[in-house]
Amino acid sequence: MASVTATGPLKKSDSKLQGFQLYETQKAVHEYLQFHYATSEDVMPYARLLTGDSCNEHGLAFPHKLAHVCKAHAPKASSCSVLDLGCAVGGSSFTLATFEQFERVVGVDFSESFVTAARSMQTEQSATYQRLVEGDSYEMATAKLTDVQKQHAHKCQFFIGDACTVTAAEAGGEPFDVILMANLLCRVPDPAKLLANAKALLRRGGDGVVVIASPYSWTEAFTQKDRWVGGYDDESGKFVDSDSKLRDAMAAHGFELVETTDMPFVIREHRRKFQLGISSVHVYVLR
Numbered sequence: 001m002a003s004v005t006a007t008g009p010l011k012k013s014d015s016k017l018q019g020f021q022l023y024e025t026q027k028a029v030h031e032y033l034q035f036h037y038a039t040s041e042d043v044m045p046y047a048r049l050l051t052g053d054s055c056n057e058h059g060l061a062f063p064h065k066l067a068h069v070c071k072a073h074a075p076k077a078s079s080c081s082v083l084d085l086g087c088a089v090g091g092s093s094f095t096l097a098t099f100e101q102f103e104r105v106v107g108v109d110f111s112e113s114f115v116t117a118a119r120s121m122q123t124e125q126s127a128t129y130q131r132l133v134e135g136d137s138y139e140m141a142t143a144k145l146t147d148v149q150k151q152h153a154h155k156c157q158f159f160i161g162d163a164c165t166v167t168a169a170e171a172g173g174e175p176f177d178v179i180l181m182a183n184l185l186c187r188v189p190d191p192a193k194l195l196a197n198a199k200a201l202l203r204r205g206g207d208g209v210v211v212i213a214s215p216y217s218w219t220e221a222f223t224q225k226d227r228w229v230g231g232y233d234d235e236s237g238k239f240v241d242s243d244s245k246l247r248d249a250m251a252a253h254g255f256e257l258v259e260t261t262d263m264p265f266v267i268r269e270h271r272r273k274f275q276l277g278i279s280s281v282h283v284y285v286l287r
């Protein structure tokens with residue numbers, strides 16, 4: 001295993017609290033009380049989703065599983081276009097391109113670095129990256145397109161843009177038949193604007209589809225609280241849940257919710273620590 005030097009210790013400004021100080025907080029006390037004393041079912045009610053014989057059945061391959069959801073719900077026309085809003089480094093886009101019916105696949109992301117990496121995956125078909133082994137030791141790893149993704153990667157285009165304001169013209173031309181927004185909703189400053197823009201980006205006259213996946217990780221680091229789509233208690237103390245609030249917001253734009261599912265995702269922090277999220281996946285059709 002080739003080890004490389006880490007780029008350096010985290011800067012103080014990267015986090016307000018470091019090391020042991022984290023364990024002095026009330027937040028940590030609450031987390032650890034749950035960790036040590038709650039039942040397994042309480043801690044991880046989705047455990048059943050993590051079992052399965054192949055990686056397609058559990059928390060890995062999240063970007064690719066979402067591409068399959070888009071394919072399953074795409075309008076039945078022989079040629080469709082699909083927009084991956086907040087595409088990051090393009091994982092879903094390259095799988096979307098492998099499906100016959102998607103003739104045009106566009107990925108848009110705010111991050112220039114992510115779009116550069118997606119474009120590089122398209123031209124080079126692989127990229128090397130560093131990953132944390134443990135402590136401050138890193139190793140090199142390689143991200144690769146699969147053979148089938150390589151065959152169809154030419155269908156993809158990647159653009160830098162703001163998902164809340166980007167127009168079809170800025171995203172390469174005509175409006176889209178299908179839009180995927182994977183784990184984007186709670187990462188934009190104005191989710192309502194994002195939903196309105198998704199409608200504006202859809203082709204009229206067909207059964208346009210919007211697939212929204214979100215773990216509803218609302219935080220004021222990304223979205224002012226008065227703009228959250230759920231995840232708070234109202235004036236009477238009643239919990240406003242994000243699933244219902246999102247469904248209502250989409251209904252106001254003329255969308256019908258046709259499928260919901262829970263989809264786990266696992267983000268590796270180091271070889272012995274993983275971030276597990278469960279995105280709520282909603283499939284909407286514009287009526």
Ligand SMILES: C[S@@+](CC[C@H](N)C(=O)[O-])C[C@H]1O[C@@H](n2cnc3c(N)ncnc32)[C@H](O)[C@@H]1O
Pocket residue numbers: 063085086087088089108109110111114161162163164181182183184187188189
């Ligand atoms: C949590 S990541 C999800 C990435 C990817 N869709 C996935 O599921 O792995 C959120 C992504 O949204 C992008 N993003 C955040 N705000 C955005 C915006 N206003 N317009 C476009 N992309 C944005 C980020 O750069 C990042 O790639």
